Amino acid sequence: MEQKTNTNLTSYYPSIQEMIVPGQGLRTPPKSPFFMDVTLRDGNQALRKPWNLEEKEIIFKQLLKLGVQGIEVGFASASHQDFEACSHLASLAPENVAISSLSRAVEKEIDLSWEAIRKAPRPRIHIVYPISDFTIRNVLGLTEKQVKENIIRSVSYARKLAGNFGEVQFSGEHFGDSLENMEFTIEAFQAALDAGADVVNLPNTVERYRPYLFVAMVRKVAESLPQGTNISVHTHNDLGMATATTVESFFAGAVQLETALNGLGERAGNTNTYEVAIALHNCGVKVDLNLQAIYETSRIVSRMSQVPIHEKAPLIGEDVVAHRSGIHQDGVSKTKEMKKGAYRAFDANLIGRPEGDRIAFTSQSGKSAVYEILNQSGISISKEEASKLQPILKALSEQSGGGELAIEEIQEELEKMRLLPNLDQ
Template sequence: MKPKTIHIQDVTLRDGNQALKRPWTIDEKIEVFDLLVELNVDGIEVGFPSSNETEFHTCQVLSKRAPKGKPIAALSRANQNEIAVTWEAIQKADCPRMHIVYPVSDFSIKHVLKISEKEVLQKIRNSISFARSIVGPGIEIQFSGEHFGDAIENFAFTKEAFLTAIEAGANIINLPNTVERYRPMVFVNMVKEIKDVVKDKAIISIHTHNDLGMATATSVESVYVGAEQIEVALNGLGERAGNTNLYETAIALHQNGENLNINFQRIYPTAKRISELTGIPIGEKTPIIGEDIFSHRSGIHQDGVTKTLHQSKGAYRTFSPEFVGRMDKETISFTNQSGHKAIEFLLHQRGIQVSKEGIHHLFSLAKSISSRENNREITEAELVALSQSLLTYQ
C-alpha cells in the first residue's frame, strides 16, 4: 500500500503565515520561499490570493520566481470568482496547481454551511468543473475536504464527495485533519478507506493539524496506507497548535528507510532563520532543532554515549547533528544525576588523566557541591579546577 514516491508539500507561506501575529511582508515571504527552494521541498503553497490585493501580488511574484518543475499551489474557496483570481495569481509558475477547499463533515455542513449534502456535492462539482475549464487539461487541481478528520458521522457521504471531485476534474485529493480530535489510527484508518475507494484515480494527500500533539505521527502513518503527499510547515507553524512539522516528518520517514528529496543539511539553519522571522523561539526540547536534544545528564545515558560517540548509530541519538546542518555535537554535563563516566569523559576531553580513585573522589565532591547548592550543574571548568586541586594535593 505504501507509495513509491512521497511528496513533501510545504504550506508555510499560506497556513503558517496566516496564523502569525504579524504576517510576513513580501520581502520576508520571498526569503522564506527561497529557504524552501534550498530545502528542496517537492511543492510550495504560496498563499491565498483572493483574500486581499497584497496577497494576490505576493502570489504572483513567488509564482514567477519558482524553479522549473516545482509545483506552486494557491488556495481558493469553492467560489468561481475566487478560483479565477487564484488562477490569475499563479498561472505564470512553470508548474501551477489549483487548490480548492470545501467542508465535507456532517458538523460543518449542518452548523456552518447550513445546506443539504446534495447542495455540497453540487458546489464541489461546479467549482472544480469551472477550475478545470479555465486551467486546461494539463494542470493539477487539488481538492481539500475541510474537516475530513471530523467526518466519521457521514463518512459514506464524504467518500461520495471526493469521487464527485475526481469526476469533475480533481487529480489530488487532500484529506485534512483540520482540527485534531482523535487518536492517529482513527484518522489513518479513514485515509485507508478513502485510498481503497479512490484507488489510482487521484493522488492522496494529507494535511494534519497538531491540536493534540500528534500531527507528525498521523501524517507519517498515513504514508503506510497509501498517502503520496504530506503537507507540512516550517517550525510546525500554523493555526492554533500548528501544522505537521516538516523537520520531524522528514526525519521520521528517513529513519524508516524512505527516500525523500529534502536537503536535510538545510534543516537547522532554516529553522533558526524562521524563528528569527517570526519571533517565535525554538523550545530547547523541540525535536530535531532544540538546543538540548544532544545533551546528556543521566549517568546511565552518559555511559552509553561515551561508548558509541563516533558510531553512526548512537546509544541515545537518533541522527548526527551535522546531518541536519547543526554545528554542535553531543554534550555531557554533570549534575547530581550524573555518573563517574561524565567526569572521566569531560576531563579526558581536556587532556587530564585522573586515576579511578581520583575520579571517585571528584565524583563524591562534585555531587556534594551540586546537592548543597540547590542541585545545580557543575561546569566543566569547575571539574577541571577540582581535578587540578586533587592532583596538586597528591
Template structure:
C-alpha cells in the same frame, strides 16, 4: 473539569460497523512521500504577525535549499499582500523549473478567478480548492444539507476546470481538492463528494488530481485516521491517477503519528510545516517526519544537514521560538544530564566508527548529520555522573580520565552542583578538576629533578633520582633508587607508598605536545587516591602526579599525618607541622 466527561464529549466513530479488514498495521514505510510545505500559507496565517513579502521571500528560498518541490505560497485572493507575493515569485523568476507552487482558494467564483489571475504565468501551478463537509460545519457554520455542500465542490471543480483550459498557454495546471475537516466527516459522504470531483476532472497519468484528506481537527487516535485513509484509498474512483494527500493537524499532539500511519495506509503525499507551525496546535511537523524516515535508513529527499540554519531562518521569518526539546532541532535534544545516560553516550561515542551503523545509546541520530556538533550532547548538573563529567574534560581539554578517576572526580563535581544547584559548564568542570588535582602543590612541591639509569639494565635497582622539593617554604635535595623512575622518586620521599594504577597520554600535537599522567597511590594501608600531573616532560608529569596524590592524601586521611610528619621530619628537620 467535570467528573463525567462522557456527558459532554463523545468519541468519534467513522464507521457504522467494525472495520476489521485493515491492512496498514502490517505495512511499513519504504520511501519518502511527496512533500508539500504550507509554511507560507497555513503556517503564515497562524502567526501573530504574518510575514511581509521580504520574509516570505527568505522563507521560500530556504524551502528551495531544503529541497521542496511543491510549495503552497499563499491564499492570493485573501489580500493584496498575498496576491502581490505570488506575482513577485512568478514575475521575478524565483521559481525553479522543477518546483510547483500551490495556491489555496475557497469554492467561490470570484475567489477562484482571482486565484487563477494571481498564479497564471507560473510554469507549474496547483490550484487547491476546499470546502468543509463535516456535520458540525454543515449545521453550525453553513446551515446546509449534504446536497448543498456537495454542490459547492461541484461548482468549484467545474469552474476551475474551465479556467484551466482558458489559461493553458503559459501554465501547466494541477487541481487539488480538499474535503476540509475530513477527519470528522461521515466516510460515505466524503467518498461521494471526492468521487464526484474526480469524475469531473477525469485525471490521467500525466495530469493527476490531488485528493487531500486533512485531519483539520484531530478527532481520534492516529490508528482511526489511518483506517479512514485506507478505506478511502480502496474506494475512490480512478485511484491510479489520484495522488492521495494528507494534512494532519496536531490538536491531540499526534500529528506525526497520524501522518506516518496514513502513509502506511496508502497516502502518497503529506502537507505540513517546518517545526509544525499552523493554526491552534499547529500542522504536522515536516522536519520530524523527514528525520524519522532518515533514522530508519530512508532518504527523506529533504536536506536538513544544516538544521541550525533552517531554524534561524524560520525563527527570523515567523518570529516564533523553537522549543528547546523540539525533536531533532531543539537546543537540548542532543543533551544528557543524567549520569547513566552520559556514561552510556560516552561509551557509545568512543566505540562508534566512521561510516559504521550508528549505535550510540540514547541518540537516535548522529548530530553531525544535521550539522550539529557534540558541544551540547552532555551537560553537567546535580543529576549528572562520571560519564558526563569525563566526556566534557575529554572533548574540551583532551583529558582522558581512567575509569576509577572518573568515579572519584565525579564526587567533587557532585559536591559543587549540590551546593550551587546550577548546571556547570565544561570550563567550570575543568576548574574544579584543576583545583582538585593540578593545583595540589602543598605541602610537597617539585622544583626540579635529575634521573640516572638504564631501563634495559639487569640490576634490580637501576634508576637513581635526585630531586629538589619544597615544603612549607624550605627546599631540600633528596635521593632515591628503584626499578623505575617513579619507584625511585617514592623511595627518595621515604614514604610507605605504592602505585596502584598508572595511566598516561599525550595532550596536543607537534610542538605543543604535553604529557598527562594519572597516578593512583596508596600510602601504608590507607585508601588510595589519584594524583594528576601535566608537563612537557613525562617524568616531570609523573612526579607531580605522585606529589599531588600525597598532598590529597593528607587532606583526606587524617591518620596519615603521623606518617607524613615522620617522612617530612627526616627531610626537613626544622618543620614541625604540616597542617
C-alpha cells in the same frame, strides 16, 4: 458471554510481520513522499505579524534550498497584498516545484488564484470545501447533494482554467470529523476526481481524536478511490499528535504530506516538516529533501516569525542533544562512534546541526560524564581520575541544588584533586 470482534475501520493495526521485509528491514511504500509546504499560507496567516513580500521571498528561497516538492504561496483572494505575493513568488519558481494558491469554492476567488500563480512553471489551484456532516449541517446549512454539486462545479471550473498546463487540488475541509458520513465523504472525493482534480487532500482540520482513527479513515479512502489516486494529508497539532498522524498516513496510502516549517500554523500549528522527514528517514523511506538545511532553516524561521523554539523541541531544540543522567551518559560514551547511539534518535550532522551529543555534569551524573566532558574540552584525564573526581563534583553540584556545573568549575576541582597527593609529602 462471547465477546464480539470489532470490525469497524478503527480496529485494524498492521502486525510486525506486515511492517518488516525479512532480511531487509522495515517495509516502505514504493513512492517517496511529496512534501507540500504550507508555511507561507497556513503558517503565515497564524502569525501575530504576517510577513511582508520581502520576508516571504526569504522563506520561499529557503524552502527551495530545503528541497520541498510543492509550496502553497498564499491565499491570493484574501487581499491585494496576498495576491501580489503569490504572483511574485510564482514568477520565481523553478520548473520542478508545484506552486499553489488556496481558494474557496467560489469562481471569482478561483479566477484570482489562477491569475496569481499562472506564471509558475507548475501552477496549482487548491480548492477547499467542507465535507463533514457536522460542518455541512451547522456551518453551510446545505444538503449533501448541494455540497457535492458545489464541489463538482468549482473543481470543473478550476480544471477549465488550468487546462492541461496547471494542476487542481481539492481539499475536503474537516475530513477528520467525517466519521459519521464516510460514505458521502468518499463520494465527494470521487466527484472531485471525476470533475478533474489531480490531488485530493484529507485534512485533519481540527485534531480531536487518536491518530490511528484518522489514519484508518485515510486508509479507507485510499482503498475506496481508484488505484493510483494522488492522496494528500494536512494535519493540525491541537493535541500534539500531528507528526504521528502524518507519518502513519503516509504508510496508509497518502503520498503528499502537507507540513510547515517549525510547525507554524493555526492554533497549535501544522505538522512539523522536520519531524516527519526524519521519522520517515529513520524508517528507511527515501526522503527527497536537503536534510542538511533543517537546522539552519529552523533558526531563520524562528527569527523571522518571532516564535521561539522551545529548548525541548524535537530535533531543533537547544537541549535535545544534552545528556545529564549517569546511565544515559555511560551509554552515550560507549556508543559515540557508532551509527546508532544508545540514546541518540538522530544524527545531528544529518540535519546540519553543529553539535551532537552533549554531556553535562549535574548531581545525577556519573564518572563517564567527567571523562567525556574533560576530554572533549581538550583536558587529558584518565578513567581512574574521573572515577575519583565524580563524587567531588557531585557534592559540589548538590551544594548548589544539584545544578549543572560549568567546565571551569570541573577543571578547578580536577586541579585541586591532583594537588592532594603532594600534601602528604
